[in-house]
Amino acid sequence: MKKTISIVIILSLFFGCAPKISLTQLTSDFTEYSALVSNGEYEKVIEFMPSEFWNVYEKKEFLTKMKKRIEKQIGSISINNIEIEKVSKSIKSNKKYFRVIIYSSDLEFDSSNTSDKMFENYKSTFGSENVQLDTINKLIKIKNNKSQMISVYEDELGEWKYLEFNPQSNTKIYGIETWEKLTKYVR
Numbered sequence: 001m002k003k004t005i006s007i008v009i010i011l012s013l014f015f016g017c018a019p020k021i022s023l024t025q026l027t028s029d030f031t032e033y034s035a036l037v038s039n040g041e042y043e044k045v046i047e048f049m050p051s052e053f054w055n056v057y058e059k060k061e062f063l064t065k066m067k068k069r070i071e072k073q074i075g076s077i078s079i080n081n082i083e084i085e086k087v088s089k090s091i092k093s094n095k096k097y098f099r100v101i102i103y104s105s106d107l108e109f110d111s112s113n114t115s116d117k118m119f120e121n122y123k124s125t126f127g128s129e130n131v132q133l134d135t136i137n138k139l140i141k142i143k144n145n146k147s148q149m150i151s152v153y154e155d156e157l158g159e160w161k162y163l164e165f166n167p168q169s170n171t172k173i174y175g176i177e178t179w180e181k182l183t184k185y186v187r
Contacts, residue, residue, distance in 0.1 A: 026101060027082070027084055030103065030149075034105070038078050042063055043063065046066075049161055050152040050154060050163055050173075051154060052152070056169070078108040079105050081104075081106045082103060085103055085146060087100070087101050088100040091182060091185070093177060094174060094175060098153075098178070099160075100148060100165070100182055102148055104143070106141070106142070106144065107141070114140060119131070119140070130143040130145060148186055149164060149165055150164075165182075
């Protein structure tokens with residue numbers, strides 16, 4: 001009986017010690033992150049990303065590609081009305097803690113460089129009812145519902161970092177086992 005009680009206590013301590021992150025902190029982090037993206041401060045944006053990402057991708061090259069992609073496809077972007085819909089419990093995989101964050105936001109950007117094909121792609125991705133073209137002001141407005149991010153706890157820094165919910169890069173960085181555990185929280 002003592003052995004059973006000891007095991008229960010040890011397991012409670014082990015699983016109860018997962019690093020916490022409050023909804024207030026998540027909202028604050030997302031607001032800061034979005035402001036940096038909107039202001040084109042990509043060097044600061046990448047500081048929100050986990051260190052393991054830079055073990056797989058070269059920072060300078062990634063930054064250059066990110067800038068080109070954003071500037072070519074959408075130019076400047078405004079991200080507003082960020083709302084965190086749901087945050088998973090802490091998920092431990094490969095000695096790391098993760099959380100899946102489901103959020104929504106309003107995106108607005110210049111439509112001048114947007115091809116018809118790209119516009120249709122936005123409608124397909126976000127739903128036709130969530131994508132509007134403002135021809136007078138040359139803007140695309142998107143209601144981005146239920147997007148996902150992953151937060152990763154960095155033990156060395158004692159803080160959470162963020163990463164796009166993307167099967168290719170997430171699997172490459174953290175492995176298929178971790179990806180499978182994370183996808184359970186998005187379905």
